[in-house]
Amino acid sequence: MKILLVDEDVDTLDVCAYALRRDGFKVLTMTTATAALEHWHSAHPHVLVASVRLPDMNGFELCQRFRQLAGIPVILLTERTDDEHVVRGYQAGADDVVTKPFSMRQLAMRVRAVWRTPETPGDPEPQREVRAGSITLDVDTYEVRRGDTTTHLTPIEFRLLYLLAANAERVVNSARLLEYGWKQDGADVLLLRTHICRIRRKLGLPRGSAGDIFSLPGIGYRLTSDVPDQAVRVLPVDGGPLLSERSLPVPRAVSPASQIWAA
DSSP: OEEEEEOSOHHHHHHHHHHHHHTTOEEEEESSHHHHHHHHHHHOOSEEEEESOOSSSOHHHHHHHHHHHTOOOEEEEESOOOHHHHHHHHHTTOSEEEESSOOHHHHHHHHHHHOOOSSOTTOOOOOEEEEETTEEEETTTTEEEETTEEEEOOHHHHHHHHHHHTTTTSOEEHHHHHHHHHOSTTOOHHHHHHHHHHHHHHHTOOTTSTTSEEEETTTEEEEOOSSTTOOOEEEETTSOSOOOGGGSSSOOOSSOGGGOBOO
């Protein structure tokens, strides 16, 4: 996995790069947001790790630019610990916000947490889709189609939507969504709410009507099907045999296996 690491502090940059390389990552370092934007296409990074404090533009703006250009997971590094500042990072599109100081082991774990490849290299499984009403999730590319529109989601956003789609018309409690989406301690209901809002906005889900993600305060969320009485189905693209839930590159959903069947 290749990481694009951006920080104006050269000492921090060197220490982080050295530690991440020892952990098996390939690391490309930049000291300005401009350089990162100029070289991201040729570098093909899998994850962007950037400091909020940069000399030419702040990390929030850089995160938003990368969301438009590359669609890769983004981790922001900040020296501030107040909730407003951290929430601003998530609102800018970051998958995680890490406050300084932090351990190198923690940073490596967070990088792995935001980057989840949908299939291991060489996996012989065919391309697959998960369908809930008019929403179709491609588990090989993390793309979501709704009508004629295709939207790219971050790995965490995709996992959250997948769990909701696999349990359409059923309530998924917040604790399960947090465990399923982040697979680590530190995420909370405010962070979950921010990601759900981003999913709604990206997909243009109609608020308060069929097809929306409904919030049940203090309980969890429910994805409604915008096709009445249409059950959730897990289908192979090539029309082959039904793919069991266990064959998907994500953990089991909340609903019983009887909720998923072939078309």
